Amino acid sequence: MTETWTVCKACFPNTRYTPWAVQVIPGEGDMIAYCGLNCSACDAYLATRNDSSARRLETAKNWSKLFGVKIEAEQINCDGCKSNGIRFFHCDACEIRQCCISRGVENCAVCEDYICDTLARFIKLAPEAGSALEKLRS
Numbered sequence: 001m002t003e004t005w006t007v008c009k010a011c012f013p014n015t016r017y018t019p020w021a022v023q024v025i026p027g028e029g030d031m032i033a034y035c036g037l038n039c040s041a042c043d044a045y046l047a048t049r050n051d052s053s054a055r056r057l058e059t060a061k062n063w064s065k066l067f068g069v070k071i072e073a074e075q076i077n078c079d080g081c082k083s084n085g086i087r088f089f090h091c092d093a094c095e096i097r098q099c100c101i102s103r104g105v106e107n108c109a110v111c112e113d114y115i116c117d118t119l120a121r122f123i124k125l126a127p128e129a130g131s132a133l134e135k136l137r138s
Contacts (some may be wrong), residue, residue, distance in 0.1 A: 031080045032136070034100035034107050035122055036129035039080040044088045048077045065097035096122060 030133050031040040039045050043062075047055035056076040064071045079085030081097050091097060095118055105114065109120050114137070115123070115130075123130035 031082070032107060032132060033097070033129075035094075035096040035106075035119070035126070036108060036131075036133035037126060038132070038137070039078075039082070042078065042088075044076045044078040045080055048079060048086065055101040094124045107133065107136065 017120070030038050031045075032040045035103060041056065043059040046052075047059055047131065056073040059076045060071045060073040063076075075089055077086045078088040078091065081087060081091040099116075099118065100111070103111060108114055108116075114133070119130075119133075123133075
């Protein structure tokens with residue numbers, strides 16, 4: 001079985017990596033991020049939830065290779081972008097996350113400015129997130 005690694009293209013926009021390798025479908029038990037991505041399918045979240053040093057190491061290795069930046073296994077910790085717990089370092093700088101928090105919305109699907117320029121750019125990188133948001137709007 002081939003493993004797929006989920007990564008945030010918005011974190012590293014200057015890469016040639018194709019957008020999200022995992023299908024994002026909002027469903028029962030899914031933790032949908034502000035942008036529409038499924039945090040509960042993210043490798044950083046799964047490594048944290050399972051307290052898996054091996055998964056952290058493998059994720060750091062894969063993400064470092066994919067994005068051409070050094071990511072340490074110690075940085076692969078996240079309870080989800082909406083959590084009050086630990087978050088992957090990009091979550092605190094994420095423009096979409098900051099916008100949703102400042103507007104007090106659960107995600108972009110319920111924002112009065114849906115689809116803004118920022119979200120439109122992100123959806124081009126991660127069309128699955130856009131599909132998830134559309135499903136949430138219906």
